[in-house]
Every structure is written in structure tokens, then in C-alpha cells.
Amino acid sequence: MNLVNLLKIAFKALNRNKLRMALTMLGIIIGIAAVICMLAIGQGSKESIKAQISEMGSNMIMIHPGNMQRGGVRQSADDMQSLKVADYEALRDRTVYLSAVSPMVQSSGQIVVGNNNWPSSISGVTPEYMDIRKLAVEDGEMFTEADIKSAAKVCLVGKTVADNLFTNGENPIGRVIRFGKIPLTVIGVLQSKGTNSMGMDQDDVVIAPYTTVMKRILAVDYLGSIFASALSEETTDEAIGEITALLRQAHRLNDDADDDFDIRSQQELSEMMNSTSDMMTVLLTCIAFISLIVGGIGIMNMMYVSVTERTREIGLRMSIGARGIDIMLQFLIESIIISVAGGVIGVIVGCGATWAVGVLAGWPVSIVASSIFLSFAVCTVTGIFFGWVPAVKASNLDPIEAIRYE
Amino acid sequence: MSNREIIKITDLKRDFVVGGETVHALRGVSFSIHAGEFVTIMGTSGSGKSTLLNTLGCLDTPSSGEYLLDGVSVRSMSKNERARLRNRKIGFVFQNYNLLPKTTSVENVELPLLYNSEIGAKERRQRAIDALNAVGLEGRLYHKSNQMSGGQQQRVAIARALVNDPVIILADEATGNLDTRTSMSVLVLFQELHRRGRTIIFVTHNPELAAFSSRNIVLRDGRIISDTLNQSPASASDMLASMPADDK
Numbered sequence: 001m002n003l004v005n006l007l008k009i010a011f012k013a014l015n016r017n018k019l020r021m022a023l024t025m026l027g028i029i030i031g032i033a034a035v036i037c038m039l040a041i042g043q044g045s046k047e048s049i050k051a052q053i054s055e056m057g058s059n060m061i062m063i064h065p066g067n068m069q070r071g072g073v074r075q076s077a078d079d080m081q082s083l084k085v086a087d088y089e090a091l092r093d094r095t096v097y098l099s100a101v102s103p104m105v106q107s108s109g110q111i112v113v114g115n116n117n118w119p120s121s122i123s124g125v126t127p128e129y130m131d132i133r134k135l136a137v138e139d140g141e142m143f144t145e146a147d148i149k150s151a152a153k154v155c156l157v158g159k160t161v162a163d164n165l166f167t168n169g170e171n172p173i174g175r176v177i178r179f180g181k182i183p184l185t186v187i188g189v190l191q192s193k194g195t196n197s198m199g200m201d202q203d204d205v206v207i208a209p210y211t212t213v214m215k216r217i218l219a220v221d222y223l224g225s226i227f228a229s230a231l232s233e234e235t236t237d238e239a240i241g242e243i244t245a246l247l248r249q250a251h252r253l254n255d256d257a258d259d260d261f262d263i264r265s266q267q268e269l270s271e272m273m274n275s276t277s278d279m280m281t282v283l284l285t286c287i288a289f290i291s292l293i294v295g296g297i298g299i300m301n302m303m304y305v306s307v308t309e310r311t312r313e314i315g316l317r318m319s320i321g322a323r324g325i326d327i328m329l330q331f332l333i334e335s336i337i338i339s340v341a342g343g344v345i346g347v348i349v350g351c352g353a354t355w356a357v358g359v360l361a362g363w364p365v366s367i368v369a370s371s372i373f374l375s376f377a378v379c380t381v382t383g384i385f386f387g388w389v390p391a392v393k394a395s396n397l398d399p400i401e402a403i404r405y406e
Numbered sequence: 407m408s409n410r411e412i413i414k415i416t417d418l419k420r421d422f423v424v425g426g427e428t429v430h431a432l433r434g435v436s437f438s439i440h441a442g443e444f445v446t447i448m449g450t451s452g453s454g455k456s457t458l459l460n461t462l463g464c465l466d467t468p469s470s471g472e473y474l475l476d477g478v479s480v481r482s483m484s485k486n487e488r489a490r491l492r493n494r495k496i497g498f499v500f501q502n503y504n505l506l507p508k509t510t511s512v513e514n515v516e517l518p519l520l521y522n523s524e525i526g527a528k529e530r531r532q533r534a535i536d537a538l539n540a541v542g543l544e545g546r547l548y549h550k551s552n553q554m555s556g557g558q559q560q561r562v563a564i565a566r567a568l569v570n571d572p573v574i575i576l577a578d579e580a581t582g583n584l585d586t587r588t589s590m591s592v593l594v595l596f597q598e599l600h601r602r603g604r605t606i607i608f609v610t611h612n613p614e615l616a617a618f619s620s621r622n623i624v625l626r627d628g629r630i631i632s633d634t635l636n637q638s639p640a641s642a643s644d645m646l647a648s649m650p651a652d653d654k
Contacts, residue, residue: 002523009520016508316504319465320518320566321493323486400465403504 006326010333017306024302025342027295028382032346032375033353034288039371040354042281044364049277053270059099059233060132061240063226063247066262081222082251082260085214088226090250097239100229102129105213105220111165111206112178118164122155122179122206124213125227132229135207140173140188143209151211155179156188158203177206182216184208236267295342296382303335303390314394315402328395335387336380343379347372411477412573412605413439413462418471420457431457433628434471439574439607439621444600444639446616447609449625456578458625459609463496463576464488476573493521497567501579503559505551505566511538512547515566522570537565541595557588564595568604575599577608581615587649593618593642618642 014021065080088103095101108121127142129135143154155177157165162172172186184206193202214220230239240263247261307314314327322330351367358365420432431454439445449455460466461473464480465488473480476495480488492498497518505514515534519525525533538547541561551559560580567575577596581589597618600606608619616622617640624632 005520005523012506012509012513016506312504313506316500316506317517317521318489319463319492319498321489321521321570323489323521325486326521400460403500 006329006333010330010337013310013330014334014337020302020306021338024298024338025345027298028292028339028342028379029295029346029349031288031292031295032343032379033350034291035285035375035378036347036350036367036371037353037357038284038288039281040350040365040367041357041363042277042284043368044358044366045280046274046277047366048364049273050270053266053273054134059230059236060266061098061228061230061236061243062264063228063243064262064264065222065225066260080260081220083223083226084221085223087247087250088223090246091226091228091243094246095239095242097231097235097242098228099231100128100131102126102132102227103210103223104129104225104227105210105218106224107179107213107217109180111161113165113175116165116167118161120161120204120206122208122213122217124210124217125207126210128229129207129227132227135193136191137188138191139171140186142188148209148211151215152209153182153184153212153216154187155184155206155208155212156190157186158190158205159192160201160203161206162189179206179217184212230265233267236265240265292378292382296339296386299335299338299383300386300390302338303331303387304393306334307331307390307394310394311397311402311405314397315399315405318397318399319403324395327397328391331391331394332384332387335391336383339379339383339386340376343375346379347375350375410441411438412441412443412475413437413607414472414474415462416472418458418461418468418473420454420461420466421469430628432461432468435625435628435630436471437623437630437633439605441573441605442600442603444596444606444618444620445608445623446619446621447607447623447625448611448613448616450611452627453625454628455609455611455625459576459578459607462574462607463498464492493518494570495573497570497572497575499560499563499567499575499577499580501582503551503556503563503583505559505562507552508550510548510550511543511554511562511565514551514562515569517566518570533569534565537569538562540568540599541565555588556584557591560584560588560592561595564592564599568599573605575604575606577606579610580608581612582610587646590642590646590649594646597639597642 063083065082085103088101091098092101102125105124106121108119111118111120123129126148127144130137130142137156140156142156143152146152147154157172157177165177166172166175172189175186176183177186178184190203190205190207195201210223228239228243230236243263244259248259251260253260317327354365354367357363415438416436418432418435419430422429422431435454435458447455447458457466461468464475464483467481467483467488471481475491478491480491483491506517512531512534515537516530519530519533535547538544541564543558543561543565546554546558546562549558551562554562560583564575564580580596581592584592593615596606596608600620608615616636619636620639621635622632623630
């Protein structure tokens with residue numbers, strides 16, 4: 001008995017019952033399509049989160065002052081003054097895992113140009129801030145080290161700020177805007193970044209040399225925070241360790257004292273968001289796999305009915321020379337054909353459904369190639385697994401009784 | 407015609423245990439059948455003729471006694487060996503035809519050869535067509551089984567029994583489901599096959615059919631009560647000719 005003949009026999013047998021085969025397949029089709037679609041939606045949302053995070057700067061590390069007590073009273077971060085310019089300079093000059101460091105002093109207030117005004121905040125930084133936050137100058141130019149040294153009265157504005165202050169579409173470059181009482185010359189406009197994943201407008205910013213903000217606007221001698229960028233995403237942990245050691249030393253903290261600063265990395269954020277979307281993916285995939293199992297049980301059900309209904313056929317096949325294993329393989333092949341054919345159609349339907357979800361609902365979707373291979377594997381296994389018991393039952397029939405079965 | 411011994415059984419016994427009681431279906435049956443014989447085996451229900459047929463067809467093994475089919479001992483064979491033997495040496499014809507539904511005549515007849523990996527697709531098809539020609543169904547090669555009359559279906563079944571060129575054809579009440587006239591035409595076919603040298607065993611409970619065979623074995627309660635040769639079998643085709651034409 002060769003395999004080609006067995007395949008022929010199985011195909012002919014299935015061909016005699018097309019409607020039943022199609023209905024049985026439906027379970028598998030829906031199961032596979034659901035798995036592919038769910039995984040695609042999960043992967044899509046993961047990728048879109050990843051893209052949003054890397055837009056904010058994927059290696060970014062933020063250092064805030066923190067955990068400071070004044071006579072037993074814990075202070076809010078805004079009041080803390082533990083980060084100094086010296087800390088920034090130490091991080092800039094004495095670290096190896098950081099590719100860029102920038103101080104950050106922020107002040108919010110009303111910006112005025114002629115008879116337009118707009119509430120925004122001004123961030124005092126160094127040019128390296130552009131690398132850390134993945135910002136770019138669209139028009140004009142960035143301020144320089146010289147501007148920082150002289151605390152020059154220059155700034156760059158974000159798209160939102162520019163649009164709201166220069167409502168007639170004039171070129172902001174070279175114009176003087178007033179932040180509180182301080183006039184600043186606009187030397188550049190930042191490229192638009194849109195809103196971030198939390199819905200905050202990333203274009204509603206004004207950046208200036210940190211010295212300008214510290215000395216001319218706020219008149220303070222401490223920093224609000226320090227932004228840094230690790231060499232790569234993988235070395236973020238080493239970079240954090242390095243920063244911690246350096247700052248503890250600079251702040252002369254005893255070994256048993258808590259840090260008086262707080263370090264957060266973008267990686268933590270991305271892990272947190274990924275874990276949420278991973279959970280959703282697992283949940284959806286579980287549901288999809290359940291439907292696949294239900295489909296498999298449908299196959300088993302159908303094969304059982306089929307074995308009973310075709311008892312006489314089995315008896316006949318045995319009496320003309322089919323061995324038990326021939327009968328078993330025939331039924332096994334039938335169930336594999338149903339499940340694999342269902343799988344192929346399911347993949348097509350799943351891809352179509354994924355595309356429809358992407359277009360109609362506008363969700364980010366991305367078909368995972370491995371999910372297609374997985375589906376085929378699962379289909380074949382389903383076919384063998386759920387076809388096995390009925391096939392064995394068929395092969396164990398007694399030909400004498402089977403041939404006279406009514 | 408050779409005098410080859412196709413079937414030789416000696417003191418064949420077959421016991422069944424049903425609900426704790428032993429039923430003796432065959433209580434010691436012995437006979438031999440030579441090539442070219444047309445044997446009818448008769449008996450009422452319970453006489454053991456079905457058990458005998460199953461044993462002769464290698465579907466069942468005897469409890470004791472010896473069975474040689476074409477010189478090969480069947481008793482000690484495994485299930486798979488017997489399946490192979492059925493595939494190569496035996497042709498079955500059943501009362502209810504047992505054709506695959508919604509399947510063409512040719513495909514039905516090809517079936518035994520599908521389980522024989524030595525035969526390729528081309529030869530398989532040719533032999534199926536030849537077998538259908540031999541039973542006079544050359545015009546019905548691609549008709550599906552449910553589009554044919556009972557007589558035609560039984561002819562397809564006979565062609566299926568012939569296709570593997572068996573040493574013996576075992577017919578189990580092969581005319582049992584057919585009306586008198588169609589039965590007779592099927593008998594004509596069996597006699598025709600017999601004339602061409604086929605060895606046929608025809609199991610039936612209908613005593614009228616004994617007249618058409620060359621030998622008649624009668625069973626009762628698991629034993630042979632008569633085994634007679636028929637020197638001048640009646641001609642089924644004459645009988646058919648003498649029957650009044652259908653309906654009208």
C-alpha cells in the first residue's frame with residue numbers, strides 16, 4: 001500500500017461528502033483566522049508603542065532630584081535643589097556609558113509677541129538635548145556653546161508655539177518674543193514631533209540655553225533635572241549604575257543614605273507598556289486557541305460519525321485486502337486534509353480580516369510571519385490528534401461484523 | 407482444465423463463546439475444491455454456512471482444523487497476511503453489493519487494486535475496464551453506483567471480484583436482493599465465468615440455485631449432510647429465455 005494510493009482514497013472519500021467537509025473545516029478556518037488576526041493586532045500595537053517610545057528617545061535617562069528631607073519633612077520634587085550645574089558637568093566629563101548629557105531647567109509662563117500671546121514653558125538645555133530627545137531644527141539654527149557661556153537671549157520655538165504666536169504665517173526667525181519680561185530672539189523653529197503616547201503636544205515648547213533660563217528668567221543656581229542618553233538601549237543599566245555612583249559621590253552621601261535623586265529610563269516605560277500589550281496579546285491568543293480546539297473537536301466529532309456511518313465501507317475495504325493500518329491511515333489522512341485545508345483557508349481569511357481591521361478600524365496591525373507557520377503546525381497536529389481516536393476505532397473494526405453492519 | 411486443488415479443508419471447527427456459553431458453529435467440516443468447480447453451499451440459517459464462508463474468505467480463522475488456500479496454510483497467518491491474501495487470491499461478491507456510493511463503476515472496480523502497491527495507475531484502470539467488459543457493462547464505465555439498477559450494481563460488484571484475478575470467487579447470497587429475472591441474469595453471468603474456468607463458491611439458502619452449479623454441499627448444524635456432484639447443470643440462459651418478458 002503506498003501513500004499515493006492512500007491519498008487518492010482519502011481524497012475520493014472526502015469528495016463524496018463535500019458539504020460536511022466544508023462545515024467541519026469552518027471550525028478550523030475560524031480558529032486559524034482568529035489566531036492570525038489576534039497576533040497581528042497584538043504585534044501591531046506593540047510596534048506602534050515601540051515607535052512612539054523611540055520617538056521620544058529610546059535610550060533616554062532622566063535624573064530628577066528626589067527623596068530630600070528638610071527637618072524630617074519630605075519635599076516635593078519641584079522644591080528640591082539637589083541637582084547642581086556641577087553634577088551636570090561631572091556627568092558630562094566623567095562618564096563612559098553616556099553619549100549625551102544635558103541639564104534641564106524649566107519655567108512656564110506667557111509668551112508675548114506684539115498683540116499675540118500663548119502660555120507655554122521654556123526649557124533651558126544644551127545643544128546635546130537635541131540628540132537625547134531626537135529633536136531637529138527645521139528652520140534656522142541651534143544655539144551654540146558660546147550662547148550658553150554668555151547666557152544669550154536666544155531661543156528656538158516648537159511648531160505649536162510658532163503657529164500660535166505668528167498667526168499670519170510670518171517667519172518667526174529673527175523676531176523677538178517676550179517670556180515674562182525677558183526678550184528672546186527666535187533663532188530657529190523645531191521640527192514637528194506631534195503628540196506623544198500620553199497625548200501631550202511635543203511641539204508646545206521653547207528651548208533656550210540653560211544658563212539663560214537659570215540666570216535671566218528664574219534666577220536660580222540649581223537644575224530642575226538632567227537628561228542623558230545611554231550609548232545604546234542595552235547599556236542603559238550600566239549607564240544608570242554609573243550615574244548613581246557619580247552622583248552619590250558628588251553629593252557626599254554615606255553608604256547607608258538614600259539617593260537624593262531619582263533616575264528613570266525610557267526602557268522602564270517601554271517595558272511597562274510592552275507588558276500591558278503582551279498581556280492583551282496573550283489573552284486574545286488564548287481565546288483564539290480555544291476556538292481552534294473547538295474546531296478540532298468538530299473534526300473529531302465528524303470523523304466519529306463518519307466512521308460509524310461508513311462501517312460497511314470499512315468492512316468492504318478490509319474484505320478486499322485493506323489492512324488495519326491502511327484504514328487507520330486513510331481516516332487520519334482525511335482528518336489531516338480537512339484541518340490543513342482549513343488552515344490554508346484560515347490563513348487567507350485571517351490575513352484578509354487583519355487587513356480589514358487595519359483599514360476599517362484604523363488599528364495598527366502587523367501580521368507575524370511565525371504565526372502563519374505556527375498555524376500550519378497546529379493544524380497538522382490538530383488533524384492527527386483529533387483524527388487519531390476515530391481512525392484507530394475504524395482500524396479495529398471486525399471486517400465480518402462491519403460488512404454486515406446495517 | 408487443471409485439477410489443481412484450490413481449497414482443502416480438513417476437520418474444520420469453529421467455536422464462539424457467546425455470553426459464557428460455547429456455540430459450535432462448525433463441528434468438523436472437510437472437503438476440497440478443485441480449480442474450475444462451481445460449488446453451491448447451502449443451509450438454513452444457523453447451519454454454519456456464514457462461518458464457513460468467513461473462514462474460506464480468510465476473514466476468520468478456525469478454532470481447529472486445517473485450511474489450505476491454493477496450497478498455503480491460512481490458520482497460522484497474521485491479520486495483515488490474511489488481508490494480503492484476500493487482496494491477491496479472493497474475490498468477494500456480497501448480497502447488498504457494497505459499492506462505494508457516488509463513485510463510478512470503474513473506480514469501484516479499481517478499489518482492490520488500490521491496496522496492491524505492485525500495480526500502477528495505468529494498469530489498474532485497464533484491468534478495471536477489462537473486468538467491466540467481462541460482466542457486460544462496457545457501456546456503464548463512468549456511471550455512478552446510485553445511477554444503476556440492482557442487477558447492474560451486482561455486475562459491478564462481480565467485476566470488482568474479478569479484477570485482481572483471484573483463484574476463487576466467493577459469493578454470499580449474491581442474488582438475494584434481486585428479483586427472479588435479474589437473479590437469473592446474474593446466474594447466467596456466473597455460469598459464463600465458470601465456463602471460462604473460474605472457480606466459484608456460491609453460498610445461499612435458496613435450494614433452487616443448486617441446479618445451476620456443478621457441485622452442491624449442504625450444511626446442517628455445523629456438519630456436511632450431503633455433497634453431490636451435478637453432472638448436467640441446468641442452463642441459466644435457457645431459463646432466462648423461457649421466462650416471460652418483463653412487464654408489458
